[in-house]
Amino acid sequence: MSAPGQNYLNASTGLRSWLLTTDHKRIGILYAVAVTTFFLLGGIFALLVRTELAAPGETIMGPDTYNQAFTLHGVVMVFLVIIPAIPGILGNFVLPIQIGAKDVAFPRLNLFSWYIFIIGALLALSGWLVIGQVDTGWTFYTPYSSDGSTSVLWLTTAVFIAGFASILTGLNFIVTVHKMRAPGMTWNRLPLFVWAIYATAIVQVLATPVIGITMVLLFLERLMQIGIFDPALGGDPVLFQHFFWFYSHPAVYIMILPAMGIISDLMGTFSRQQVSGYTFIALSSVAIAFLGFLVWGHHMFVAGQSAISSIIFSMLTFLIGIPTGIKVFNWVATMYKGSVSLKTPMLYALMFLFLFTIGGLTGIMVGVLAVDVHLHDTYFIVAHFHYVMMGGALIGLIGGLHYWWPKITGRLYNETLGRIAAVLVFIGFNLTFFTQFIMGSRGMPRRYHDYAGLLEQYPEFTALNLASTAGSYILALGLFMILFYALLSLIRGRKAPANPWGAVTLEWTHTDSIPELHNFEKVPLVTRGPYDFHLADDVFGGRDAVQGTT
Amino acid sequence: MKERKAIWLPDAASTYAGDVDALFYFILVTSFVLFVGVMTAMVFFAWRFRRRSSDDRPAPVKENKIVEAAWILVPAALVAIVFVWGFRVFIQMNVAPPNAMEITVRAQKWSWLFEYPSGARSTELQLPVSRPVRLKMSSADVIHSFFVPAFRTKQDVVPGRYTYAWFEATRQDTFPLMCTEYCGQQHSTMLSSVIVQSQDDFEAWLQESLMAADAPPAERGALLYVQQGCQGCHSLDGTGVIGPSFQGLAGSERVFTDGTSALADDNYLREAITLPALKIVEGYDALMPGVYASLDPAEIDALIAFIKEQ
Ligand SMILES: [Cu+2]
Ligand SMILES: [Cu+2]
Numbered sequence: 001m002s003a004p005g006q007n008y009l010n011a012s013t014g015l016r017s018w019l020l021t022t023d024h025k026r027i028g029i030l031y032a033v034a035v036t037t038f039f040l041l042g043g044i045f046a047l048l049v050r051t052e053l054a055a056p057g058e059t060i061m062g063p064d065t066y067n068q069a070f071t072l073h074g075v076v077m078v079f080l081v082i083i084p085a086i087p088g089i090l091g092n093f094v095l096p097i098q099i100g101a102k103d104v105a106f107p108r109l110n111l112f113s114w115y116i117f118i119i120g121a122l123l124a125l126s127g128w129l130v131i132g133q134v135d136t137g138w139t140f141y142t143p144y145s146s147d148g149s150t151s152v153l154w155l156t157t158a159v160f161i162a163g164f165a166s167i168l169t170g171l172n173f174i175v176t177v178h179k180m181r182a183p184g185m186t187w188n189r190l191p192l193f194v195w196a197i198y199a200t201a202i203v204q205v206l207a208t209p210v211i212g213i214t215m216v217l218l219f220l221e222r223l224m225q226i227g228i229f230d231p232a233l234g235g236d237p238v239l240f241q242h243f244f245w246f247y248s249h250p251a252v253y254i255m256i257l258p259a260m261g262i263i264s265d266l267m268g269t270f271s272r273q274q275v276s277g278y279t280f281i282a283l284s285s286v287a288i289a290f291l292g293f294l295v296w297g298h299h300m301f302v303a304g305q306s307a308i309s310s311i312i313f314s315m316l317t318f319l320i321g322i323p324t325g326i327k328v329f330n331w332v333a334t335m336y337k338g339s340v341s342l343k344t345p346m347l348y349a350l351m352f353l354f355l356f357t358i359g360g361l362t363g364i365m366v367g368v369l370a371v372d373v374h375l376h377d378t379y380f381i382v383a384h385f386h387y388v389m390m391g392g393a394l395i396g397l398i399g400g401l402h403y404w405w406p407k408i409t410g411r412l413y414n415e416t417l418g419r420i421a422a423v424l425v426f427i428g429f430n431l432t433f434f435t436q437f438i439m440g441s442r443g444m445p446r447r448y449h450d451y452a453g454l455l456e457q458y459p460e461f462t463a464l465n466l467a468s469t470a471g472s473y474i475l476a477l478g479l480f481m482i483l484f485y486a487l488l489s490l491i492r493g494r495k496a497p498a499n500p501w502g503a504v505t506l507e508w509t510h511t512d513s514i515p516e517l518h519n520f521e522k523v524p525l526v527t528r529g530p531y532d533f534h535l536a537d538d539v540f541g542g543r544d545a546v547q548g549t550t
Numbered sequence: 551m552k553e554r555k556a557i558w559l560p561d562a563a564s565t566y567a568g569d570v571d572a573l574f575y576f577i578l579v580t581s582f583v584l585f586v587g588v589m590t591a592m593v594f595f596a597w598r599f600r601r602r603s604s605d606d607r608p609a610p611v612k613e614n615k616i617v618e619a620a621w622i623l624v625p626a627a628l629v630a631i632v633f634v635w636g637f638r639v640f641i642q643m644n645v646a647p648p649n650a651m652e653i654t655v656r657a658q659k660w661s662w663l664f665e666y667p668s669g670a671r672s673t674e675l676q677l678p679v680s681r682p683v684r685l686k687m688s689s690a691d692v693i694h695s696f697f698v699p700a701f702r703t704k705q706d707v708v709p710g711r712y713t714y715a716w717f718e719a720t721r722q723d724t725f726p727l728m729c730t731e732y733c734g735q736q737h738s739t740m741l742s743s744v745i746v747q748s749q750d751d752f753e754a755w756l757q758e759s760l761m762a763a764d765a766p767p768a769e770r771g772a773l774l775y776v777q778q779g780c781q782g783c784h785s786l787d788g789t790g791v792i793g794p795s796f797q798g799l800a801g802s803e804r805v806f807t808d809g810t811s812a813l814a815d816d817n818y819l820r821e822a823i824t825l826p827a828l829k830i831v832e833g834y835d836a837l838m839p840g841v842y843a844s845l846d847p848a849e850i851d852a853l854i855a856f857i858k859e860q
Contacts, residue, residue: 144692231710304713318629329621335595339606361581370639374702377730441558443699445730448738457726
């Protein structure tokens, strides 16, 4: 079909061939470039925030600048990094190949989604530069957000537009999984990464319109003075919080489910073992995609909603939290009687288990009504969601990028540097955020520009904040190191074999080192499950299965 | 009094704080045990089943029904326990005893004002020890949140409606009180204190703070300056952070953001108190709430008299 030596990277060249590509693999790379840029930006804001808090009093910026910095950190990281990252980069690159398709169902729509995302992102950032700064926090709570400057409207419009990219990408993946599977790729042979992206897509399609509607209501209230959220106009400010969390809690699953999919694939591949509880993990992801819509009120235990509502929301939260706990047991059990290789991607998978388990257990803590009253809106919450969002979603992404890097670029990276960076990230992350659990349980409120006024009662806040800031620098160092050896690998990395990990899913077994333009020479015929290492004689040269255990 | 041993929660000082703490530590210890268990299994498996040759192909493991049932039932049971426990303590934290003393709380950017049944007002929350107190809270502008860590009490204070909280202080001390719902520029300085004293001292304080109506206006104004929260934004020493300082204000030439100017006479001061958004002094933002229009005329006179003395 294609000339030997030709692949999706060299099939055509020039900037135009990238910006107008409809190849899902190239679009995945377009997302990677955009998201990495935004991640750097969001990371700079995070470091500014942590530097300001390194010592009591005003350190490097005044309260207005600080409030804008944490707002931009939140908005950029949530809407421009974590939500689009895994579906956009790895969903696009990997999912079609994993199901044996030559592209997604609607390739042009896929490119269009990327442009919508970029327009939304640029709008968000240009509003910040041109119109003025937003200091509402990423949650935009009314009435603070509705009587501030107009740049709030600009930013919410940007979020609204970026939301369409999310909806269209979700739609594309749902149709792709239903319609484009290769012969033999039955539902119970789908890799768990595909299941996860599929479940995520359902949430993207169902939940994202709600934040769109919310932003439109905010807009109407500002422009036409209709009393919806603003009590001065007869509105209800708590209604905004209901709307906001009705989207943003399911959005937590948009952020974490794809990472769980990556972890499942990593645990299976690097343990050469069936992923324990395959059916359970697959179906519970889809179940959570629906049930996740019923628990938004757990963000509002002290917001003024009725005690009865709080009790019901707390109970539902626990019910849907249990399956997540069971998944952690499944991932650990996958290693049992396996053949465990601690390559860099696997280090990130184990790091995910460590951090995400802490994030989950502290989630139980803040889901308990009486305890949440004390912990709500303190640094305990900040620590909790960073353990889930960064320790979970982003560490999953980084693990996945290391895993699929040889397939995306055709190159290997330096394994030693990879492990050193992983250790730095692990130490830096825990130093940054574990200290925040302690501060929060002692009562340090979040979004405080300064804690000098608390020191008389809480002298320990100085040392804890300094430690947290030091941790954030170590974390940044680790992340920059990853960027460094990734670029080094692009320039002079060793050529990667087609299947460097001994994985048995289609992207490793049926494509070249760098996949060709249409992924496969001919449509693959799938004859085994995604983790059937014992059946993969083609990968292991027909040698008999070795029983590595007693 | 200031000795602190615990790493986690601050020393408790309300009747229900002990119940909250017991639950917190139960979850903390249980979580720690679970976490150590999972991590031990993870590290052990990673070492015990490490890859010995690149050709290793272990046989698939049969799923063990008993183990699976255990890891479904144990978390479910633990979660059921903490939910019911948390729910019971939460009800206790939500239902104030009928004999509770009601204190009105008014929050605004960026100060707290407390009003007692006798009509006394203060910017620090004064409480008698061992007496249940119910707070009836409202906000003049955006959402704030009333948080006293030592009491384990937190409740958002929302504009346009009342929200409630209650507690009973168990020991005499001074505790920090913070705003925990982000409310703008000075969110992190929206701090106050809870001063818990004996019933007798509390009564004495109440008496003291109810100023006789026949006191000179400037003296009543000085009290209002504290009680109405003016001090949160307007200093007396010439420094102006949120609002202009009162020092030398009266009689000075004021320049406004629209370029006009005016002499700060009695009428200007009156207008600046009741209609603060009308003219904004250059260098400041329109932050002052309009709630002072509801002060009675004698109080406004007293405040003006006080400002003129600065
Ligand atoms: Cu949530
Ligand atoms: Cu505040």
